[in-house]
Amino acid sequence: MQKDAQVCVVGKVFKPNRLKVLALNRTFNEYFRLVKWYLSFNSKSKSFLHENCYEKAKELFNLNTALIQTARDKAVEILKSFEKVKEKNSILRPKRISMRFDRRCYRFSKTTNVLTPYWLTLSLNRRERVSLPVAFGEKQKQRIEEALRGGWEFTTVEMVKRDGQWYAHFILKKSVEVPDEPETVITIDRGEHNLAVAVAISKSNPNKPIKGRFWRGQEIKQIRGLYGHIRRKLQEKSRVGKVKELKGKERRKVDQQLHIIANQIIAYAKQFPKPVIVMENLNGIRQNFKKSKKLNKRFHSLPFRKLQIYIEHKALLEGIEVRYLTKKETRNTSKTCHRCGHVAQVKGRMFKCPKCGMEYDRDLNACINIAHGVMSSMGWGSCEPPEPADEGIGAKPTPNAGSPQASTVGSSLELFPPS
Ligand SMILES: [Zn+2]
Numbered sequence: 001m002q003k004d005a006q007v008c009v010v011g012k013v014f015k016p017n018r019l020k021v022l023a024l025n026r027t028f029n030e031y032f033r034l035v036k037w038y039l040s041f042n043s044k045s046k047s048f049l050h051e052n053c054y055e056k057a058k059e060l061f062n063l064n065t066a067l068i069q070t071a072r073d074k075a076v077e078i079l080k081s082f083e084k085v086k087e088k089n090s091i092l093r094p095k096r097i098s099m100r101f102d103r104r105c106y107r108f109s110k111t112t113n114v115l116t117p118y119w120l121t122l123s124l125n126r127r128e129r130v131s132l133p134v135a136f137g138e139k140q141k142q143r144i145e146e147a148l149r150g151g152w153e154f155t156t157v158e159m160v161k162r163d164g165q166w167y168a169h170f171i172l173k174k175s176v177e178v179p180d181e182p183e184t185v186i187t188i189d190r191g192e193h194n195l196a197v198a199v200a201i202s203k204s205n206p207n208k209p210i211k212g213r214f215w216r217g218q219e220i221k222q223i224r225g226l227y228g229h230i231r232r233k234l235q236e237k238s239r240v241g242k243v244k245e246l247k248g249k250e251r252r253k254v255d256q257q258l259h260i261i262a263n264q265i266i267a268y269a270k271q272f273p274k275p276v277i278v279m280e281n282l283n284g285i286r287q288n289f290k291k292s293k294k295l296n297k298r299f300h301s302l303p304f305r306k307l308q309i310y311i312e313h314k315a316l317l318e319g320i321e322v323r324y325l326t327k328k329e330t331r332n333t334s335k336t337c338h339r340c341g342h343v344a345q346v347k348g349r350m351f352k353c354p355k356c357g358m359e360y361d362r363d364l365n366a367c368i369n370i371a372h373g374v375m376s377s378m379g380w381g382s383c384e385p386p387e388p389a390d391e392g393i394g395a396k397p398t399p400n401a402g403s404p405q406a407s408t409v410g411s412s413l414e415l416f417p418p419s
Helices: 018-039 045-061 065-085 138-148 218-236 240-270 287-291 297-318 363-378
Strands: 002-013 099-101 107-108 118-123 130-133 153-162 165-175 184-189 196-200 212-215 277-279 321-325 350-352 359-361
Touching: 002 118, 002 138, 002 153, 002 196, 002 297, 018 045, 018 065, 018 099, 018 130, 045 350, 065 099, 099 212, 118 153, 138 165, 153 196, 153 218, 184 240, 184 363, 196 240, 212 350, 212 363, 218 240, 218 321, 240 297, 277 297, 277 363, 297 321, 297 350, 350 363
Parallel strands: 184 277, 277 321
Antiparallel strands: 002 130, 002 165, 099 153, 107 118, 118 130, 153 165, 184 196, 196 212, 350 359
């Protein structure tokens, strides 16, 4: 089966001259004004906006027609994602947007100039066009070279302004082959006590989960704790600008950790034959927050959603498909005993089944339940209760042998040695 994989390669606009920066800034203001103008029609239909507003937009805004169209798409995207997460009485106020250039309004090429070989030419409006030198980091350069050789298709370029500096985000696409019939189901779930939990189930022995692994997200907790503390101190002194700057820094540090974890999860999945990654669909997650305010989940949910996105991108690059489960399919997974199917209340870190007596790490139990659900929908194995897999180790992990309490980000807890 063919799937589209996407990557984003970021380059920095390298020492542009002042006039070019001014032209970019001017265009950006115009573009932002246009996005807000489109938003004022409060429509999520691209065709409605095109039929009713496009001609007017061409009169009112001095922008390239391709930019007028991407601004419309942006407005629709902003509105859709706002409605997904909106809370009562909240007002949509777009703050940070990027400018999207599609194939009709940019050109990217490599020249023989040694210092700045990469040049991005943007059509801004009917008369204006700027050519900008772009510099890449080592890894990004490799990918952009790959793309220039035809290994990737150039789609759009998002121009992003951060701290007064312009960056070009190249969105590249290619088609990858993923197995039609996977042989291993890898479930990645968020837990109550862990940022993420993974378990694998193989087609050849579907009644026995193979390997559990935990990512506690300790580093992320620390980053957040630290920045939260500094922010409170600054707020006392009313230094709003500084607070904002720190927010960005904190986000980038958290992202970095999430990338590390996502890479480890992909490496985990890759050790199994023909893996497919399965995760819970977390759309509309804000609503859950209200119900579970006191739970740790609230703390972990947002980074976990981001983690899912990173996992999905990275997995596709390795030819691993990612599937999402509906809410219905993941219902009660945390309260159900994965061995006997009994539904019980859970307290603390361990799931203790009042019916069959099984004691199990709570997050891993939920993860195994999700895997079982997927498994039966794929027609693997029976609906018989699963074998009591390696209980001696699985049921009561000893603290020193890598229990979830003792493990840190990325540490492995091999409850079930691969058979
Ligand atoms: Zn039980």
